Amino acid sequence: xxxxxxxxxxxxxxxxxxxxxxxxxxxxxxxxxxxxxxxxxxxxxxxxxxxxxxxxxxxxxxxxxxxxxxxxxxxxxxxxxxxxxxxxxxxxxxxxxxxxxxxxxxxxxxxxxxxxxxxxxxxxxxxxxxxxxxxxxxxxxxxxxxxxxxxxxxxxxxxxxxxxxxxxxxxxxxxxxxxxxxxxxxxxxxxxxxxxxxxxxxxxxxxxxxxxxxxxxxxxxxxxxxxxxxxxxxxxxxxxxxxxxxxxxxxxxxxxxxxxxxxxxxxxxxxxxxxxxxxxxxxxxxxxxxxxxxxxxxxxxxxxxxxxxxxxxxxxxxxxxxxxxxxxxxxxxxxxxxxxxxxxxxxxxxxxxxxxxxxxxxxxxxxxxxxxxxxxxxxxxxxxxxxxxxxxxxxxxxxxxxxxxxxxxxxxxxxxxxxxxxxxxxxx
Ligand code: EPZ
Numbered sequence: 001x002x003x004x005x006x007x008x009x010x011x012x013x014x015x016x017x018x019x020x021x022x023x024x025x026x027x028x029x030x031x032x033x034x035x036x037x038x039x040x041x042x043x044x045x046x047x048x049x050x051x052x053x054x055x056x057x058x059x060x061x062x063x064x065x066x067x068x069x070x071x072x073x074x075x076x077x078x079x080x081x082x083x084x085x086x087x088x089x090x091x092x093x094x095x096x097x098x099x100x101x102x103x104x105x106x107x108x109x110x111x112x113x114x115x116x117x118x119x120x121x122x123x124x125x126x127x128x129x130x131x132x133x134x135x136x137x138x139x140x141x142x143x144x145x146x147x148x149x150x151x152x153x154x155x156x157x158x159x160x161x162x163x164x165x166x167x168x169x170x171x172x173x174x175x176x177x178x179x180x181x182x183x184x185x186x187x188x189x190x191x192x193x194x195x196x197x198x199x200x201x202x203x204x205x206x207x208x209x210x211x212x213x214x215x216x217x218x219x220x221x222x223x224x225x226x227x228x229x230x231x232x233x234x235x236x237x238x239x240x241x242x243x244x245x246x247x248x249x250x251x252x253x254x255x256x257x258x259x260x261x262x263x264x265x266x267x268x269x270x271x272x273x274x275x276x277x278x279x280x281x282x283x284x285x286x287x288x289x290x291x292x293x294x295x296x297x298x299x300x301x302x303x304x305x306x307x308x309x310x311x312x313x314x315x316x317x318x319x320x321x322x323x324x325x326x327x328x329x330x331x332x333x334x335x336x337x338x339x340x341x342x343x344x345x346x347x348x349x350x351x352x353x354x355x356x357x358x359x360x361x362x363x364x365x366x367x368x369x370x371x372x373x374x375x376x377x378x379x380x381x382x383x384x385x386x387x388x389x390x391x392x393x394x395x396x397x398x399x400x401x402x403x404x405x406x407x408x409x410x411x412x413x414x415x416x417x418x419x420x421x422x423x424x425x426x427x428x
Contacts, residue, residue, distance in 0.1 A: 006390035007422035011257035019045035019410040020238035024200040032081035033108035037233025044077040048407035061087035093119035107182030125379040127338040163188030171308040183225035184213040199268035250319035254392040264290040301329030318385030325353040327366040344382035372397040380408040
């Protein structure tokens with residue numbers, strides 16, 4: 001296992017290109033199951049979860065061509081996926097336990113092959129994270145399920161899935177994606193009410209349309225999908241990652257400096273831009289380049305409540321909290337999406353942060369400085385928050401279990417070092 005040793009105190013300067021979005025590439029890779037031809041994805045980031053998805057599709061009998069280079073080489077990946085050879089419509093536990101998003105193959109397998117065996121995703125550090133809403137919606141489309149030995153045994157009716165009026169009691173991102181992909185090949189029309197409006201859902205829908213699907217309402221709370229008999233392959237560029245861009249914004253807010261994010265998805269990150277602007281981070285835009293400049297002194301403490309899109313994304317909560325640890329004043333950070341997404345609080349305290357938990361809120365009292373310490377990552381975005389805080393802490397910090405970070409970022413440590421950070425990757 002790797003760990004990251006950080007010498008804090010170095011401001012960041014220069015330009016860095018934002019990678020493709022993990023949470024768009026994952027459903028897009030699953031969508032290849034639906035196609036009667038190869039799906040050619042470009043601007044694919046090289047990161048752990050996508051390598052896991054590639055392995056899952058290959059184990060199903062698909063052909064996946066992507067170099068997913070290691071640390072060498074730069075620039076985005078191209079990922080060519082041909083699932084016409086699919087022979088094993090199954091996602092087994094040993095893979096699903098490492099990546100819950102494997103459940104995204106359920107809808108496509110039911111729609112294209114009429115059956116699926118998918119290991120019931122377990123919980124993770126940030127919460128129980130059931131998929132009951134996915135199953136209920138697919139059941140309304142005619143699917144039936146048995147749970148046996150920890151696996152979901154799923155079958156579509158003989159004539160295939162049928163369109164349905166689906167309503168999600170709470171917004172679910174991958175639930176919306178699973179149903180949208182299943183509905184693309186279902187008989188008749190499916191209307192998804194209280195649909196997720198996340199940009200990655202929109203990107204998935206756009207790719208499906210490029211494959212021949214008929215979808216309306218993307219980006220709104222009501223998505224209508226008119227089933228078609230088949231979908232073709234396509235070539236599609238994955239949108240850039242608004243969470244990586246936001247993470248780099250938080251890095252500049254904490255470490256200071258002047259950085260240009262190239263290819264930032266500005267239209268997808270209004271809530272994040274607004275919050276960092278309110279805190280005093282200077283921003284200007286030219287095309288899809290976002291110029292950032294820290295105020296030099298302390299940021300202003302601002303309150304935060306995570307919400308489904310277009311609200312402030314929960315995937316940026318840990319990173320924003322890290323930035324508030326050094327702000328002037330008190331910030332109340334409230335997490336409304338997941339029940340246990342404050343695992344980073346205890347670790348931030350080890351750096352000297354002053355944070356108290358009150359139910360679903362964390363009260364962050366800004367301190368003058370943080371001091372380096374050994375830190376342990378617990379989940380993907382917590383590990384990003386800890387790394388950013390270490391950039392601003394005085395002295396040396398070591399963040400262990402960075403496999404969490406490598407699952408969801410395309411060599412974030414390397415990008416930060418290119419901007420002047422002092423991070424060394426070591427073997428634990
Ligand atoms: C997606 O997860 C993202 N993952 C998450 O990003 C992100 O945090 C989350 O959406 C919220 O934006 C991918 O897109 C691969 P949900 P997802 O279904 O779809 C509850 C990251 O860091 N729920 O929108 O699993 C659930 O427990 C990851 O990149 C049910 O109760 O999240 C949660 O409390 C972490 N039953 C809430 O809804 C269900 O059937 C929202 O979850 C489904 C969800």
